[in-house]
Amino acid sequence: MLNEQPWIVYANDLYHEWKHAFDEGKEVEQFQEECNNVANLPKDDPNRDALADKLFNKLHGAPVKNSFTFVEPSDLPEIQLERPTLRPKIQFDISKNALNEKVYGAWLGRIAGCLLGKPVEGYHIERLYKLLKATDNYPLKKYIAYDVPENLKNEIQMWEKAAWIDLIDGKAPVDDDTNYTVLGLKIIENYGKNFTPADVAEAWLSWVPLLATCTAERVAYKNLAQGLQPPASATYKNPFREWIGAQIRADFFGYVNPGNPELAADMAWRDASISHVKNGIYGEMFVAAMLAAAAVSDDIMTVLQAGLGEIPNNCRLTEKVNLMISWFESGVSQADAMRKIHEIYNEKEGHDWCHTISNAMIVVFGLLYGNKDFGHSICISVEAGFDTDCNGATVGSIIGMMIGAKNIPSYWTQPFNNLLLTTVEGYNLADISMLTEKTLELIEK
Numbered sequence: 001m002l003n004e005q006p007w008i009v010y011a012n013d014l015y016h017e018w019k020h021a022f023d024e025g026k027e028v029e030q031f032q033e034e035c036n037n038v039a040n041l042p043k044d045d046p047n048r049d050a051l052a053d054k055l056f057n058k059l060h061g062a063p064v065k066n067s068f069t070f071v072e073p074s075d076l077p078e079i080q081l082e083r084p085t086l087r088p089k090i091q092f093d094i095s096k097n098a099l100n101e102k103v104y105g106a107w108l109g110r111i112a113g114c115l116l117g118k119p120v121e122g123y124h125i126e127r128l129y130k131l132l133k134a135t136d137n138y139p140l141k142k143y144i145a146y147d148v149p150e151n152l153k154n155e156i157q158m159w160e161k162a163a164w165i166d167l168i169d170g171k172a173p174v175d176d177d178t179n180y181t182v183l184g185l186k187i188i189e190n191y192g193k194n195f196t197p198a199d200v201a202e203a204w205l206s207w208v209p210l211l212a213t214c215t216a217e218r219v220a221y222k223n224l225a226q227g228l229q230p231p232a233s234a235t236y237k238n239p240f241r242e243w244i245g246a247q248i249r250a251d252f253f254g255y256v257n258p259g260n261p262e263l264a265a266d267m268a269w270r271d272a273s274i275s276h277v278k279n280g281i282y283g284e285m286f287v288a289a290m291l292a293a294a295a296v297s298d299d300i301m302t303v304l305q306a307g308l309g310e311i312p313n314n315c316r317l318t319e320k321v322n323l324m325i326s327w328f329e330s331g332v333s334q335a336d337a338m339r340k341i342h343e344i345y346n347e348k349e350g351h352d353w354c355h356t357i358s359n360a361m362i363v364v365f366g367l368l369y370g371n372k373d374f375g376h377s378i379c380i381s382v383e384a385g386f387d388t389d390c391n392g393a394t395v396g397s398i399i400g401m402m403i404g405a406k407n408i409p410s411y412w413t414q415p416f417n418n419l420l421l422t423t424v425e426g427y428n429l430a431d432i433s434m435l436t437e438k439t440l441e442l443i444e445k
Helices: 010-023 029-039 048-061 076-081 096-120 125-134 150-156 176-191 197-207 215-225 251-255 261-272 278-294 300-308 316-329 334-344 356-370 374-383 388-403 432-444
Strands: 419-421 429-431
Touching (some): 010 029, 076 261, 076 278, 096 251, 096 374, 176 197, 176 251, 176 432, 197 215, 251 388, 251 432, 261 278, 278 300, 278 316, 278 388, 300 356, 300 388, 419 432, 429 432
Antiparallel strands (some): 419 429
């Protein structure tokens, strides 16, 4: 039943609404109990939705505390005004053949990283490590298979329909982390590089099934279908507006803008603003800008600084990315850095597990400690837990762009035979070489 699908009924997710408002620095402590009480009312209570609507208005109208010092606009011109003064200068200096190799590597890397993390999405690290250790795959170093003893399947509660590497049938399975990369291509293919947020909204309603979306995207989709236009589609009764959904939609806007992080981030804003606000938007801008820089730079720190250069200097995302960089530069070990992320964020709380910032920290962790070794980079990103397929995909995309397709070991690409399944209309079975060719054509337009 549609009303039993997640992320459809607002009252079900009032805790996340309250937590977002709290994170945004609003004076909302007094509403926490009320939010929990309304969320816990019987679903057939005739007053439940009306009470939830009243809480929406209370939370959104609450004042921001004086102690909240971050500056976090959602409007593009204001975001650009808040960028750091010193931003790396990225030069487009690459041959067409080399660019083809890099873009192909980014596509392959995103798909491989997604495929590594997809079957264990939702596992907490205790469960994940138990599976890995029982299958001689800890530390994580290879894809995860379903062909294990039955008692382990039952103990770990392994779901047969997950994307285990031995069950994918020679094609990368459908996943939102790759759907949106293909959708980005189709948006520019149809609307051009000057596409607008309204074009993105139209593309979603035209080419993406509602139930292929998650969290903030599903809420925005519902809002758009009811006639709300961007940016209201992102803010109205959307308890997931700073979650990871926009961050995983960034990649194509980086692919199509090699050497131009600013334009990549601009396009990412146009995409993100229909469903996200503040750090939810910044996550997409950050990743798109990094990918644009990765096309022409082989230096991890330059790529990270290019990403930071396109988002507000004084926002929560920048703070946590810089914290991760400081750990790495001060000699914090890989294991301790992973542990520190889990000390800040609780993977067993849905808000932390799916938030842009917690997962962005893992992306930066994977980039820094992976040291441009493709397999190691995606493995530690998945092993860190939280949103495993999202983080594996983003790290794989960035490293794949930096090192190029020929430098991705064939072990990681052979299982899907250059083929990708999606739910995007017209691209249900896509050849990855064809996607690369189309990307190069759009770069040149």
